[in-house]
Amino acid sequence: MPFYNCHIHIFSGQCAPKRFLEVGLPGWLDFASGGIKSFLETSMGRGIMGFLAKRKSKSLRVMARYGSFASIGTKTSQQMVFENILPFYPSGARFVVLTLNMDYMGAGDSELKFQGQIDQVVALRRKYPDACLPFLSVDPRMGTVDEIEAFVKRYIGVETGGAKPFVGVKLYPALGYFPYDARLMGMYAFCEQHGIPIMTHCTPSGSFFLGKLTASMGTPTTINNAPAHQFGKGDNAAECDAFLLPEQWLYVLRLFPKLKVCFAHMGGWSEMWPDAERNRQLAGAPSWYQKVLNLMAAFENVYTDVSYTLAETKVEKKNGHRTWHEIMKLLDSGRTPYGVPAWAAPPGGALPTPYANTLHQRVLFGTDYFMTEQEEPEADLAVKLSDWLLRQGRRDLYTALTETNPEWYLYSDFYKPWTRVQEQGLARNTGGGLVRNGTLAGAEEVADVPPSPTQVSGMLG
Amino acid sequence: MTPLIETVFGLVFIFLCFSLITSWATEYLASRYQYRARMLHKFLSDALDDRFNAKNWGLVLYSHPLIETLGREVTKFRVFNKLGIKRRLPHYIPATQFATAFVESVLAHNKESVFQRDEATGKHVLAVEESSAAEDPFPQFVNAVESMHESEVKQTLQALIRNATAAANPLDAVRAGLMTWYESGMERVSGWYKRDTRTRLFMMGLVVAVAFNVNTFDVLHSLWTNPQMRASVAKAADAYLAQNATLPARDSVRNLDTLKARIAEVEGMLAPLQLPIGWPDAESSASDAGVVAEEGRAWRLPTPGEVWRALKKNWIGWLATALALSFGAPFWFDALKRVANMRSAGAASRAVPTGGVPPLR
Numbered sequence: 001m002p003f004y005n006c007h008i009h010i011f012s013g014q015c016a017p018k019r020f021l022e023v024g025l026p027g028w029l030d031f032a033s034g035g036i037k038s039f040l041e042t043s044m045g046r047g048i049m050g051f052l053a054k055r056k057s058k059s060l061r062v063m064a065r066y067g068s069f070a071s072i073g074t075k076t077s078q079q080m081v082f083e084n085i086l087p088f089y090p091s092g093a094r095f096v097v098l099t100l101n102m103d104y105m106g107a108g109d110s111e112l113k114f115q116g117q118i119d120q121v122v123a124l125r126r127k128y129p130d131a132c133l134p135f136l137s138v139d140p141r142m143g144t145v146d147e148i149e150a151f152v153k154r155y156i157g158v159e160t161g162g163a164k165p166f167v168g169v170k171l172y173p174a175l176g177y178f179p180y181d182a183r184l185m186g187m188y189a190f191c192e193q194h195g196i197p198i199m200t201h202c203t204p205s206g207s208f209f210l211g212k213l214t215a216s217m218g219t220p221t222t223i224n225n226a227p228a229h230q231f232g233k234g235d236n237a238a239e240c241d242a243f244l245l246p247e248q249w250l251y252v253l254r255l256f257p258k259l260k261v262c263f264a265h266m267g268g269w270s271e272m273w274p275d276a277e278r279n280r281q282l283a284g285a286p287s288w289y290q291k292v293l294n295l296m297a298a299f300e301n302v303y304t305d306v307s308y309t310l311a312e313t314k315v316e317k318k319n320g321h322r323t324w325h326e327i328m329k330l331l332d333s334g335r336t337p338y339g340v341p342a343w344a345a346p347p348g349g350a351l352p353t354p355y356a357n358t359l360h361q362r363v364l365f366g367t368d369y370f371m372t373e374q375e376e377p378e379a380d381l382a383v384k385l386s387d388w389l390l391r392q393g394r395r396d397l398y399t400a401l402t403e404t405n406p407e408w409y410l411y412s413d414f415y416k417p418w419t420r421v422q423e424q425g426l427a428r429n430t431g432g433g434l435v436r437n438g439t440l441a442g443a444e445e446v447a448d449v450p451p452s453p454t455q456v457s458g459m460l461g
Numbered sequence: 462m463t464p465l466i467e468t469v470f471g472l473v474f475i476f477l478c479f480s481l482i483t484s485w486a487t488e489y490l491a492s493r494y495q496y497r498a499r500m501l502h503k504f505l506s507d508a509l510d511d512r513f514n515a516k517n518w519g520l521v522l523y524s525h526p527l528i529e530t531l532g533r534e535v536t537k538f539r540v541f542n543k544l545g546i547k548r549r550l551p552h553y554i555p556a557t558q559f560a561t562a563f564v565e566s567v568l569a570h571n572k573e574s575v576f577q578r579d580e581a582t583g584k585h586v587l588a589v590e591e592s593s594a595a596e597d598p599f600p601q602f603v604n605a606v607e608s609m610h611e612s613e614v615k616q617t618l619q620a621l622i623r624n625a626t627a628a629a630n631p632l633d634a635v636r637a638g639l640m641t642w643y644e645s646g647m648e649r650v651s652g653w654y655k656r657d658t659r660t661r662l663f664m665m666g667l668v669v670a671v672a673f674n675v676n677t678f679d680v681l682h683s684l685w686t687n688p689q690m691r692a693s694v695a696k697a698a699d700a701y702l703a704q705n706a707t708l709p710a711r712d713s714v715r716n717l718d719t720l721k722a723r724i725a726e727v728e729g730m731l732a733p734l735q736l737p738i739g740w741p742d743a744e745s746s747a748s749d750a751g752v753v754a755e756e757g758r759a760w761r762l763p764t765p766g767e768v769w770r771a772l773k774k775n776w777i778g779w780l781a782t783a784l785a786l787s788f789g790a791p792f793w794f795d796a797l798k799r800v801a802n803m804r805s806a807g808a809a810s811r812a813v814p815t816g817g818v819p820p821l822r
Contacts, residue, residue, distance in 0.1 A: 014517075014520055077523075077524055077529075079524070092584075103515070109512060111506060111510075111517055111520060112516075112517050112520045112521075113510075113511070113512060113514075113515040113516050113517050114515045115514060115515035115516040116515070116516040116517050116520055116521050119516065119521060119569070119570075120521070120524055122574050123524070123569075125574065125576070126574055126587050129576050129584075129585045129586050129587045130584040130585045130586065159573050159575045160575070161575050161577065161588045162575035162576050162577040162588040163575065163576050163577070164573070164574070164575065164576075165574045165576060415585075416578055
């Protein structure tokens with residue numbers, strides 16, 4: 001079974017708007033973001049970013065995080081960025097490549113433009129049809145509900161003789177939209193119907209909308225009567241967290257309960273450990289991490305991945321690698337050291353958690369390459385957690401995290417991973433693709449049952 | 462007239478020497494930082510930016526193998542792949558390759574990529590595409606263009622299609638049209654590059670003027686008032702012209718070691734002439750700030766303090782030097798030859814005849 005990295009980025013600097021770096025710069029340097037982006041293409045620029053990434057100051061490290069993007073991304077093509085990661089993984093590894101439409105984030109146009117980014121990724125998939133599994137970035141501002149659905153269907157689906165190049169959808173709400181925006185409804189219906197996986201960014205840190213947050217952005221036409229949102233007077237970095245809050249997805253998931261969504265980054269490392277790097281008090285409210293776990297317990301196809309949370313290794317060392325222990329416990333028992341905390345007051349009322357026993361089946365391995373490159377090189381991230389699990393004697397958890405769980409996440413009507421189809425566990429659900437049984441994947445050895453020819457031709461459409 | 466011509470001759474020779482250093486250094490930086498390649502890249506990126514189709518055709522072209530392979534260089538540094546191939550922007554793209562890559566990129570615009578699972582290995586592969594070698598690709602090209610959203614790029618391509626429909630091989634005619642467009646664009650890019658080079662020569666000339674402390678007015682004064690110096694400079698210039706019928710190739714300096722060696726050659730030519738050029742061996746402690754001792758000058762980089770102290774006295778002279786050096790080495794080489802001819806003509810007219818017609822009284 002191949003190794004899966006479910007979360008990598010390969011967009012080059014040409015894919016990002018010139019002012020993209022403003023997300024990581026102090027406000028007074030915004031005017032120079034274009035020039036700084038050019039400077040980061042030089043050896044000196046990269047060296048400085050590498051130095052900053054190791055500083056204690058959070059703002060310097062945030063700046064360096066985006067510097068790593070600029071220094072890796074601007075110097076190369078998407079193909080080169082992708083090829084750079086291959087040597088760190090076993091032969092036959094597969095990578096979920098996340099495109100990102102940054103043309104609406106209020107930072108101007110990108111050089112390449114989004115269609116150019118897509119075309120390059122399709123060309124890359126043609127060269128690496130098995131290793132490269134691209135996700136299509138969608139933004140509701142791209143058009144009407146029908147146009148967005150048509151756009152998704154143009155790149156995900158079945159074509160004569162096979163399947164189209166993209167295997168999933170990527171959303172990044174912090175760029176300026178709510179996940180419950182009604183323009184996404186057609187896409188959600190299509191994805192739920194065919195089991196197409198969606199990946200959404202879910203941590204307070206990251207890129208965000210750089211333009212002026214208008215009242216109309218807080219009051220889009222919404223799915224499921226989601227309430228209007230009023231933006232405060234804070235800076236965009238803080239205000240755009242509102243787009244990302246896990247509870248925003250309740251309005252979507254209650255309407256599309258079988259939708260397959262991965263909340264990347266487990267809500268964020270800083271949300272996992274409130275005693276570290278938190279700028280706000282929880283005051284009894286659940287953290288983003290707890291909310292993500294609740295959503296996973298409430299909805300059978302909600303996943304999370306460990307990308308980026310792995311990269312905080314410096315702090316982790318001081319704390320006995322508690323994140324790795326947390327991930328291991330989650331994989332092992334489906335429970336966290338704190339139990340599965342009940343979400344006291346989720347929007348829309350109480351949240352039953354019928355799937356609390358299967359959290360371990362929905363944790364995915366990912367690294368968030370190359371956004372973490374300055375903090376922890378991919379060469380290390382690729383192996384540290386898995387090596388640690390193996391040293392703990394938990395090959396089963398390693399297999400679940402890096403092989404079994406990703407296959408179930410990626411499986412759809414249009415993409416069939418390597419056939420380790422467990423006939424005993426198969427149930428065709430008309431609402432959302434395959435459903436696993438309740439057994440602990442990885443703990444049991446299930447014999448390989450190759451599909452029948454009828455199944456094969458059915459799978460290929 | 463002779464002292465004047467000799468002085469000019471000497472000054473032109475000195476300007477030639479330093480403009481050679483300026484040109485070499487400028488060319489080295491242009492090669493190192495790919496100025497030509499970036500200008501070409503910017504031209505194509507700006508001219509073919511199609512926001513209505515959310516695609517920059519220029520940048521898409523650069524990832525086409527016909528263009529991308531032009532920028533590959535073999536290197537000992539294995540940075541991005543194990544093959545030791547370093548990728549740079551190509552500094553020149555032949556028109557035929559541009560046109561072919563562009564046509565291919567347009568054809569790919571509408572092309573579907575389909576993937577299947579190989580049942581033998583379980584891996585996903587690109588579905589085999591039916592060979593379309595026998596088909597006329599022109600209708601596909603037209604369809605691809607028609608499927609684009611309305612934009613300047615689409616309108617340009619439609620114009621080329623209209624001009625090509627009557628041709629025996631319409632797609633070749635489209636390629637020819639693209640080549641013509643590209644070549645006219647290259648003429649403009651060459652003009653921009655020349656103007657850009659002039660600016661860079663001035664900036665580098667200023668750096669050279671300060672680094673080697675070449676004050677035009679000091680040099681001029683020394684040549685005018687010191688006949689021995691004037692004679693020795695003229696002799697050096699004559700020797701240079703005798704040895705060099707033409708200037709060295711402009712792009713002969715590709716690395717720092719070669720640049721340093723060339724500078725050392727120029728230093729070897731000029732240092733024995735004891736010109737008022739260079740910085741003192743020991744930092745001057747003269748109370749009159751900016752005065753540089755005549756004795757013990759060396760070709761070395763100055764400290765920031767030395768530059769600051771010398772700035773007030775020398776800034777006009779340095780600027781004049783920079784302006785002169787921005788004309789470039791070919792200009793000063795031609796000027797040197799002309800002045801040499803004038804000197805020769807003047808010497809001939811002053812020669813006393815041994816016989817024949819007596820001089821006029």
